[in-house]
Amino acid sequence: MPEQIPLMVDAATQELRQFTSDETIPRGQLSSALQVALTGLVTSDVSGVLASDTILQAIGKLQAQASGKVDKVAGKVLSSNDFTNDERVKLANIADQATKNATDAALRDRSTHTGTQPITSISGLEAQASAGVVAAIAMAQTFTSVPSTFQAWEIVVTQPHLRKMIWSSAQSKYVRAPWHPVGQAGYFLRSIPAGFLEVRADVVLQTADFPDLAEYLGVTDSTFVLDEARGEFIRNLDSGRGKDVGRVVGSPQGDAARLLSGAITSTAAAGGIWLGTEGGVGALKSRVASTPVATLTSSATATRGGGIGLDSSLVWPTADEFRVTNLAYRFAVTY
Structure with missing residues (x-):
C-alpha cells in the first residue's frame, strides 16, 4: 500500500504543504477540508455498498442506510408492522379487563349484560313503563262495586x-270477562265448586246477591229461582230444526212414548169360536189356552172364559217413567 502523506494548507502562504506531527489543524481549515472532501456526497441511495463504489459513494450509501435505522431497545423486538401514535392512544384508552374477543351480536345480547342502567337513559322507556305500571296497579286492585268509569282494561x-270484568269500549261500561262468563251451565261429577249454583227450583235467590245472573236471566224482582233440573234430562233447543217444535229456552216437557200396539188372532172351527189358539203379537197375549167360548149354532156358553192381556214388558224394560240409559251428575250454572 503506498504511503499516505498528511497535507494541510499553510495559513500564511495559502499553499498546500505536508502536515507535521507536532502541528494541529485549525478548526476552520478542518471544516473546509471536509466540505471539499464530501462535495458530491449522495445520501439518498440506500442500496448496498459495492466494491466498485468510490469512497464518497460508499459513505453516502452508509449514511442513507444509517438514517433509517431503529435503535435496539432492551426488552423490545422489531417487526414489519407499523404502530402509529393514534393507535397507541386508542389502545391506552381501553380499560383493564374490557370485553375482548366478542362479536357484535354477543355484545347486543341482553342476557350477557350485567349491572344497572338508568331508565332515563333509554328514550321513551320511562313514559311507557310508567303507563304500564299504572295499568298493572289498577289491575291488581280490587273493587267492592263495579266502577262506572274506566279504571283499567281488566279489574x-x-x-x-x-x-272478573273488562272494560267494553262499545258499551262504555264494565262487563263480565269472556273467560269468566255468567250463565254457563255444566256438569260436575261430585261437589259443586265456588262460583257455581246447582240448577234447582227449591232455593230462593236474592237478586242483590247474584246481580249478574239475575241480569242474564232478565230478572226484575228482588228474588228469583232457577229452573228445576234435578232428576231431569237436558235437551238441546230445537232452534228451528222441526224435531221438537213449540219449545223455548228453559221450557219443561213431560214424558211420552211411541204408540204401543199388538194383536191377537181368533180361530173359527167346527163347534165354536176359539180364542188364543195362535198366541199374540206385540204386547198382546192370550190369557188361557184354546178354549171354546161359544158355538156357531147354539147360544150355550163355554165352560171356561177366554181373555186378552196387555204386557209392555214383552217389548221393553218397564219402570214408573220413560227414560234412556243415564248417569247421575250434578248440573250447575255460573253466577
Whole structure:
C-alpha cells in the first residue's frame, strides 16, 4: 500500500504543504477540508455498498442506510408492522379487563349484560313503563262495586261475590270477562265448586246477591229461582230444526212414548169360536189356552172364559217413567 502523506494548507502562504506531527489543524481549515472532501456526497441511495463504489459513494450509501435505522431497545423486538401514535392512544384508552374477543351480536345480547342502567337513559322507556305500571296497579286492585268509569282494561270486583270484568269500549261500561262468563251451565261429577249454583227450583235467590245472573236471566224482582233440573234430562233447543217444535229456552216437557200396539188372532172351527189358539203379537197375549167360548149354532156358553192381556214388558224394560240409559251428575250454572 503506498504511503499516505498528511497535507494541510499553510495559513500564511495559502499553499498546500505536508502536515507535521507536532502541528494541529485549525478548526476552520478542518471544516473546509471536509466540505471539499464530501462535495458530491449522495445520501439518498440506500442500496448496498459495492466494491466498485468510490469512497464518497460508499459513505453516502452508509449514511442513507444509517438514517433509517431503529435503535435496539432492551426488552423490545422489531417487526414489519407499523404502530402509529393514534393507535397507541386508542389502545391506552381501553380499560383493564374490557370485553375482548366478542362479536357484535354477543355484545347486543341482553342476557350477557350485567349491572344497572338508568331508565332515563333509554328514550321513551320511562313514559311507557310508567303507563304500564299504572295499568298493572289498577289491575291488581280490587273493587267492592263495579266502577262506572274506566279504571283499567281488566279489574276484579269482590262484592257481592268475586267477578272478573273488562272494560267494553262499545258499551262504555264494565262487563263480565269472556273467560269468566255468567250463565254457563255444566256438569260436575261430585261437589259443586265456588262460583257455581246447582240448577234447582227449591232455593230462593236474592237478586242483590247474584246481580249478574239475575241480569242474564232478565230478572226484575228482588228474588228469583232457577229452573228445576234435578232428576231431569237436558235437551238441546230445537232452534228451528222441526224435531221438537213449540219449545223455548228453559221450557219443561213431560214424558211420552211411541204408540204401543199388538194383536191377537181368533180361530173359527167346527163347534165354536176359539180364542188364543195362535198366541199374540206385540204386547198382546192370550190369557188361557184354546178354549171354546161359544158355538156357531147354539147360544150355550163355554165352560171356561177366554181373555186378552196387555204386557209392555214383552217389548221393553218397564219402570214408573220413560227414560234412556243415564248417569247421575250434578248440573250447575255460573253466577
